[in-house]
Amino acid sequence: MVTIDDSKVPNFIVIGAGGVGVITALSLCIRSKSNVSLVVRSDYDHVREFGYQIESCDYGSFTNWRPDHLYRKVEDASKSGTFFDYVVVTTKNIPDGPVSSRVPVIIKPVMESNHYLNAKRPTNVCLIQNGIDIENDILEAFDKNLYNLSLLSGIQLIGSTKTGEGIISQVGQDHLSVGAFDHDDSHAVAAAHAFVDMYNNSGHNIVNYDPNVRYSRWRKLLYNAAINTTTALVGLDVPRCLEFAKDKKSTEEQIFLPAMKEIIALAKSENIELEEEYAHHFVNFSRDIMFKPSMCIDCEKGQLMELEVILGNPLKIAERNGVSTPVLSILYNLLFLTQSSLKEKNGLLKFDESKARIV
Ligand SMILES: *[C@@H]1O[C@H](CO)[C@@H](O)[C@H](O)[C@H]1NC(C)=O
Ligand SMILES: *[C@@H]1O[C@H](CO)[C@@H](O)[C@H](O)[C@H]1NC(C)=O
Ligand SMILES: *[C@@H]1O[C@H](CO)[C@@H](O)[C@H](O)[C@H]1NC(C)=O
Ligand SMILES: *[C@@H]1O[C@H](CO)[C@@H](O)[C@H](O)[C@H]1NC(C)=O
DSSP: OOOOOOOSSOEEEEEOOSHHHHHHHHHHHHHTSSEEEEEOSTTHHHHHHHOEEEEETTTEEEEEEOOSEEESSHHHHHTTTOOOSEEEEOSOOOTTSOGGGSHHHHHHHHHHHHHHHOSSSOEEEEEEOOSSSTHHHHHHHSOTTTTTEEEEEEEEEEEEEEEETTEEEEEEEEEEEEEESSTTOHHHHHHHHHHHHHHOOTTTSEEEEOSOHHHHHHHHHHHIIIIIHHHHHHTOOHHHHHHTSGGGTHIIIIIIHHHHHHHHHHHHHTTOOOOHHHHHHHHHHHHTSOOOOHHHHHHHHTOOOOHIIIIIHHHHHHHHHTOOOHHHHHHHHHHHHHHHHHHHHTTSSOEETTTTEEO
16 A cells, blocks of 8 residues: 655655755755655765754754655655655756766656656656756656646755765855746746745745746856856866966956856847846956855866756757857867766776777
């Protein structure tokens, strides 16, 4: 017999227990309007026994903190008999990575178990991740009607890191915007509003409903596509990228601003108007803050970067809409080589030197 968890509060499963995922789960738990499961891959044994130790600028100090349920794997959660109303994905989005780390593959077990437990009850998948067109992979993998799927977008600004086994340090306030990828999907819009309410710890975090997710994602891309990519290529934080430039100007004038102008043109080709002011604002704002974007840190750690969702997908749009993007294309093609080198180091790509070919 199948047991369906029909408790009144919605069930959340947060997949990805890094600095972002743990604070996301904590925020939902503190609000106490939902039942929260967290998938904790590498730290599972430690967290099960000792809980998390959290220093949070939003909520204070915790020792021994655990969400309502912990799972080692998404498969284990899918066998629990729980219907997960909200599947919240806080992993990195690397579609060119190993098959097992691709988002549709990661969430498949709970999508299937939800469908099996109750084919009519809606499943809301919320991607709290960077990038453009990340919803397409999900829509290709899961039929919207068959799974009664609503897709939500989360854009999060937060400074939170996992600094050790079960140890989380949050130094920057959590600011989350949630909306429906498709603003004509009334179920997704309602689910996004409900999500915002279940996440709203007024006076601690900041959460808002985002009526225009595509616009917000393109605006964030201005920064990500121009600045994060450059820092990853050269292995420098943002202020050094600006200061070490020829006459202290060439990075801003020859790389950042031209790349951002191409993003603005690309967004325009998709009927999204980004103000050019933002480009200057992002450059000015980042000049004084010692900051190394995650793409640069991933590269330094030998981990794959979120290259396809940050540059690969926008360049597909450029090709489709006939927009010229010389600067972004060079950044992409150079980073593609870097990504391939990271793949080789991680055993995902084999090069035979005796043949001088990929094998
Ligand atoms: C999806 O869920 C909604 C809300 O419960 C319901 O109204 C609708 O009929 C469901 N759709 C399908 C295709 O099952
Ligand atoms: C969050 O809660 C506060 C206090 O109840 C409320 O004033 C605010 O409007 C809520 N925010 C959202 C986005 O619903
Ligand atoms: C950026 O800084 C420059 C030089 O200080 C200034 O002229 C410009 O107005 C600033 N732009 C924005 C949008 O902040
Ligand atoms: C790029 O840097 C921004 C700005 O801090 C950060 O929020 C984002 O996660 C980074 N994205 C990638 C793909 O590195």
